Amino acid sequence: MPPAPASLPLPAKRPFSAPTAGKTAVLCLLALLVASTGDPAAGRQQPLRIDDALFWRMVTDFSEPDGYFHSDNLVSNELSIQRVVPELKQAAAAGAYLGVGPDQNFTYLIALEPQVAFIIDVRRQNALLHLLYKAIVEMAPNRAEFLSRLFSRRKPPNVERVESAAELVLAFAGQSPDPVLHERHAKEVLGRLMRKHRFPLSAEDQAALRRVYDAFFDSGPDISYTIRGMASWGDFPTYAELVQTTDESGQNHGYLASEAHYQTLRRLQERNLVVPIVGDFAGTKALRAVARFLGDRRVPVAAFYTSNVEFYLFRYGRWQAFAENLAQLPMTDRSYVIRTSFHQLDSYTYANGGLPRSLTLLEPLPELIDAFNGSRIRTYQDVLERSR
8 A cells, every 4th residue: 555645743632622713604504503401521412402403404515426436335343342442441532433434333332322423434325324324213103113114114013022133133134025024114213314304405405315215125135345236356244244243241232132222323313413425534514613613612522433434545645634634623642543454564463363344443532633744654564554
């Protein structure tokens, strides 16, 4: 991989700092939206609600134009994301969550119970995918109803009594897709988003959302990273396999692991606290708008899940711009970057031995900024070797 461009020093980072220039009236208004019942530094807080109209304003005003990625990426291809959850739950600050990609973010949302979450992805399709999840989660009072709506399969008998995610998804894997149910569910999804929430989805957005929903209907729990004629890059895990993953001790932290976990996700979605944004990590708008919003509210970042986006930023010489955006985020010494590597590094192994296909790593966010300021990061390898 080519080295990153020559580093420019960033200003020293102060906890809860944020830029003051260039704030718009919308940002000032949005600063009133998110509040907690106490000091965010004191511990996990019960989040309040974001108004529908202002939620949509945030989605639209913070977003950048639709971008390109070489995959639909409707589900993750990372089996290792839960390995860092126990440490995150112990170490991360209370505050905001930032992430990228599809529903693997929900595992971290449940672990951290953030005051607000922003899912920032270069593809508008990902934002629409999260709006699809939002509608389905809000309409589904439990895990069984969620899976029934996600895949448009009728619920198997006594499925509400099933406890484990493995048994739950296996029960639905045996059900046939129901076209009539799918049509009804698709109308209910759009009704939830456009009539109840009054989100003004364009005809193009509605068609794109329907294509995403059809993919889940067509493939069911076997849906994977490579779908709809994409060139195969290998045998990626299916949705059914992903929701069964665990940490090293065998504990499942995912949103289908228990009814309690699912209800945590549902509370966040019902309060409009999972905000999908279209944005480039190295762009000039989305991440900076999120930084201003959080800075105005003095809400630090608890964790920023970047997946392996940094690999592509280094490839195209844009990681420096990302680092400059990162430096604008309000943070404490308990703010973390969660990153995924698909590169085999001999220095990283898990307790159960061997190296997984994906490797999920942590690094304190202030340490990353300090290393960049000190010109200690030139390549993607430098970033990985700093992680644990």
